[in-house]
Amino acid sequence: MSSDSHDHDGPHEGPIKTPKQLVLAVVFAFVVPIFLIVLLVKYVATDNRGAAGSDGLGAEAVARRIQPIGSIQVKDASGSGALKTGEQVFTAQCSACHATGAAGAPKLGDSAAWGPRVGAGYAALLNSALKGKNAMGPQGGGDFSDVEIGRAVVYMANKGGASFAEPKAPAAAASAAN
Secondary structure, three states, X not given: OOHHHHHOOOOOOOOOOOHHHHHHHHHHHHHHHHHHHHHHHHHHHHOOOOOXXXXXXXXXXXXXXXXXXXXXXXXXXXOHHHOOXXXXXXXXXXXXXXXXXXXXXXXXXXXXXXHHXXXXXXXXXXXXXXXXXXXXXXXXXXXXXHHHHHHHHHHHHHHOOOOOOOOOOHHHHHHHHO
């Protein structure tokens, strides 16, 4: 037999011939895949791209979504100085319609338009202002107290020819009665 026939019949040998090579092969077999997985996770986790054309995850959008539905406002109603005058309430609330006569509202200072309303009395005018009448919505429970709305009614009626007394603040009325 020739020596050629014995070469292929011998024990099969692999690429690892020493214990050092075995350790390196085992380390690379575990470390390299783990390293690649860590890099892939880091790449996916740190890539913060929002949806195209959307700011749904932006700080401002999140703040708008989680804002409180209502809020509490504390107003100081301790004295008449805290109440608005009739002119201030008229300017802030009533002037949009009563300065121009919009939607059939009587204009400020128009005695002919205010005459029949003044004849009905202060209580009827205040009731119309607080509960609303025709195109005018109710003013009661809004930005101004009932006393402030009453002051605006007196201001407008007096400019139209009435001589109503301005309503007093509730605390002042109670102390005047004592």
